[in-house]
Amino acid sequence: MSNNPVPSENPLLNLGFKIPFDRIRPEHAEPAVDTLLALTQEKLDALAGAPARNFENFMADLDTLTEQLSTVGTIVHHLDSVMSSDEWKAAVEAIIPKTSEFYTKLSLHPGLWQALKAYSETDEARALDPVQARLLKLTIDEFRRGGADLPEDRKARLLELNTRLAQVTNTFAKNVLDATAAYELLVPEERLAGVPQRVKDATRRDAEGRGQEGHRLTLHQPVLQPILTYADDRELRRELWEAQQQVGRQEGRDNRPLVREILQLRREKAQLLGFRNFADLVLEERMAGSGDRALAFERDLDAKTRPAFERENAELDAYYRGKAGADAPALEAWDGAYWAEKQRQEKYDFDEEALRPYFPMPKVLSGLFELVGRVFGITVTEAQAPGWHPEVQYYDIHDEAGTHIASFYTDWYPRDTKRGGAWMNAFITGGPKEDGVDPHLGLMCGNMTPPSGDTPSLLSVREVETVFHEFGHLLHHAMSRVPVKSLAGTNVPWDFVELPSQIMENWVTEREALDLFAAHYETGEKLPQDLYERLIAAQNYRAANMAMRQYSFGTADLSLHVEYDPAGDEDPVVLARDIMRQFNPFPLPDDYAMVAQFGHLFSSPVGYGAGYYSYKWAEVLDADAFSRFKQEGIFNRETGRDYVDKILSRGNSDDPAQLYRDFMGRDPDADALLRRSGLK
Ligand SMILES: [Zn+2]
Numbered sequence: 319m320s321n322n323p324v325p326s327e328n329p330l331l332n333l334g335f336k337i338p339f340d341r342i343r344p345e346h347a348e349p350a351v352d353t354l355l356a357l358t359q360e361k362l363d364a365l366a367g368a369p370a371r372n373f374e375n376f377m378a379d380l381d382t383l384t385e386q387l388s389t390v391g392t393i394v395h396h397l398d399s400v401m402s403s404d405e406w407k408a409a410v411e412a413i414i415p416k417t418s419e420f421y422t423k424l425s426l427h428p429g430l431w432q433a434l435k436a437y438s439e440t441d442e443a444r445a446l447d448p449v450q451a452r453l454l455k456l457t458i459d460e461f462r463r464g465g466a467d468l469p470e471d472r473k474a475r476l477l478e479l480n481t482r483l484a485q486v487t488n489t490f491a492k493n494v495l496d497a498t499a500a501y502e503l504l505v506p507e508e509r510l511a512g513v514p515q516r517v518k519d520a521t522r523r524d525a526e527g528r529g530q531e532g533h534r535l536t537l538h539q540p541v542l543q544p545i546l547t548y549a550d551d552r553e554l555r556r557e558l559w560e561a562q563q564q565v566g567r568q569e570g571r572d573n574r575p576l577v578r579e580i581l582q583l584r585r586e587k588a589q590l591l592g593f594r595n596f597a598d599l600v601l602e603e604r605m606a607g608s609g610d611r612a613l614a615f616e617r618d619l620d621a622k623t624r625p626a627f628e629r630e631n632a633e634l635d636a637y638y639r640g641k642a643g644a645d646a647p648a649l650e651a652w653d654g655a656y657w658a659e660k661q662r663q664e665k666y667d668f669d670e671e672a673l674r675p676y677f678p679m680p681k682v683l684s685g686l687f688e689l690v691g692r693v694f695g696i697t698v699t700e701a702q703a704p705g706w707h708p709e710v711q712y713y714d715i716h717d718e719a720g721t722h723i724a725s726f727y728t729d730w731y732p733r734d735t736k737r738g739g740a741w742m743n744a745f746i747t748g749g750p751k752e753d754g755v756d757p758h759l760g761l762m763c764g765n766m767t768p769p770s771g772d773t774p775s776l777l778s779v780r781e782v783e784t785v786f787h788e789f790g791h792l793l794h795h796a797m798s799r800v801p802v803k804s805l806a807g808t809n810v811p812w813d814f815v816e817l818p819s820q821i822m823e824n825w826v827t828e829r830e831a832l833d834l835f836a837a838h839y840e841t842g843e844k845l846p847q848d849l850y851e852r853l854i855a856a857q858n859y860r861a862a863n864m865a866m867r868q869y870s871f872g873t874a875d876l877s878l879h880v881e882y883d884p885a886g887d888e889d890p891v892v893l894a895r896d897i898m899r900q901f902n903p904f905p906l907p908d909d910y911a912m913v914a915q916f917g918h919l920f921s922s923p924v925g926y927g928a929g930y931y932s933y934k935w936a937e938v939l940d941a942d943a944f945s946r947f948k949q950e951g952i953f954n955r956e957t958g959r960d961y962v963d964k965i966l967s968r969g970n971s972d973d974p975a976q977l978y979r980d981f982m983g984r985d986p987d988a989d990a991l992l993r994r995s996g997l998k
Pocket of ligand 1: 816
């Protein structure tokens with residue numbers, strides 16, 4: 319890049335607490351990263367070569383070694399996700415290879431690994447306090463899992479395996495994307511009877527934009543799902559369902575052989591590192607602990623849900639027979655969503671859109687802040703700081719003693735330059751220090767229904783849950799009191815990280831909590847009781863089918879990564895199909911190959927591989943932990959204090975299973991989730 323600013327004028331190298339977003343430009347990114355990489359490399363070599371080591375000058379320095387580099391990386395990636403441009407994309411592309419090369423070298427730095435081992439054998443290391451000892455143990459485990467302790471020839475083989483895994487999983491992802499993008503079906507308006515107007519409009523505009531006639535249907539979820547759910551034309555539903563099944567197995571884009579190869583590579587890598595299988599390698603530091611335990615978790619839930627699943631399927635079949643006649647053909651996979659939606663409308667007469675006027679964004683936020691004030695004792699107030707866009711807002715959080723513990727940015731509405739979805743992220747990790755606390759800094763972003771004209775942003779109930787969810791992640795960061803930064807806040811194992819976020823969603827549908835944030839945007843009227851009751855009744859509709867779908871993915875994932883032998887003759891695609899059949903209410907064809915498009919498992923070297931169970935695992939944790947609030951009062955300040963002290967403020971400073979036991983006095987109880995879903 320031309321025109322490199324000198325470092326002292328580069329705002330990314332002079333961040334401060336209030337990040338100068340008004341001055342940061344794409345051209346600052348690469349020089350800042352170059353400067354920090356050189357600086358970090360110097361520190362790294364000094365650490366590895368230090369003559370005498372103690373916790374302060376070795377472990378603590380290692381803990382914060384990459385702090386500045388990663389903050390700058392976070393800011394650059396963040397700005398590309400919220401204010402994307404060719405310049406920001408180029409800045410990200412320029413820094414990615416440099417930083418990923420640095421992190422790979424760091425994890426295999428022979429001098430650092432030797433220094434770490436030498437330090438771990440000192441008397442001081444044996445007498446560390448529990449949090450410091452945990453940092454040492456987790457750091458050593460991570461280096462081991464990265465291969466630092468292997469002899470040279472095996473290290474070389476590990477690198478080969480990692481390189482090949484990156485290539486094959488990348489091809490897998492690309493095949494799915496390309497096959498999905500390559501499909502289109504043009505249909506005239508009359509074939510879309512039953513489909514919502516907004517989908518008809520969008521598919522017509524899509525066709526028009528390409529100079530085509532009629533409506534352009536694709537396999538993207540915002541088109542596929544409404545067609546399968548609402549289209550009266552059964553042939554159309556079948557055609558799209560079958561087209562979707564082709565993804566991942568067409569000639570030239572066939573992922574079926576790749577599934578076996580990925581499983582082989584992962585198994586070999588795990589065994590090279592001393593684990594029985596890939597699930598045990600990945601789950602070693604997670605709450606589940608091993609592949610066998612995660613698999614047992616899935617099978618237990620499956621057994622407990624199956625009776626309700628069979629009941630739901632019989633009910634749907636009876637409903638269908640009543641409407642379509644006794645001689646109608648049996649329900650197929652492309653009929654399920656359609657008839658279930660018809661049954662739902664008849665049973666509950668409930669349209670979620672009717673709730674929106676009661677959820678104006680400003681009221682949702684002020685009610686949410688009121689709620690966490692009551693339960694967690696914090697005060698959230700709007701404050702001023704430079705943002706990256708005029709819509710960005712900035713808030714301070716103070717604790718009961720009036721100490722400033724954190725600040726955060728919000729950026730809630732869609733823009734062409736912003737990526738989709740909702741997310742929370744951390745910019746700065748603070749925490750306790752000798753004379754007080756350093757505040758934390760984070761952010762929440764979303765793509766919520768925007769205000770229009772004089773109407774404020776009116777949220778759907780799902781959007782309200784999302785706001786609560788992301789704020790739960792934010793509080794996990796903002797209320798951290800962990801002195802070790804890499805163990806602070808949301809730096810917890812994957813199957814634990816959604817507990818603080820998902821638990822917040824429970825308050826959304828509690829009547830007393832809802833009255834804090836739900837008020838009609840014109841009249842100020844509270845949500846009418848009959849609307850509230852219909853919302854609650856409809857919430858658990860077909861809960862067993864939704865749960866079984868998740869178990870089918872979780873069980874297939876774990877069977878492939880624990881029980882399946884990639885060196886044997888068995889075809890993993892057939893194995894996965896046979897498992898999924900047991901969870902599907904409708905027949906699946908013999909060439910069913912959903913696993914060949916299952917990107918969660920196979921689109922990256924690790925991703926959700928052996929980790930799909932985490933979705934349900936976290937739901938068990940949040941349903942169970944919230945049951946204590948249900949029992950002791952959803953606004954109970956003492957329960958809130960205990961939750962903050964034992965879980966929310968503790969990050970990864972202790973084993974998450976222990977944190978959980980400290981709060982609940984026992985291990986998680988999966989039945990809490992079944993009760994909440996009305997399945998028990
Ligand atoms: Zn989340």
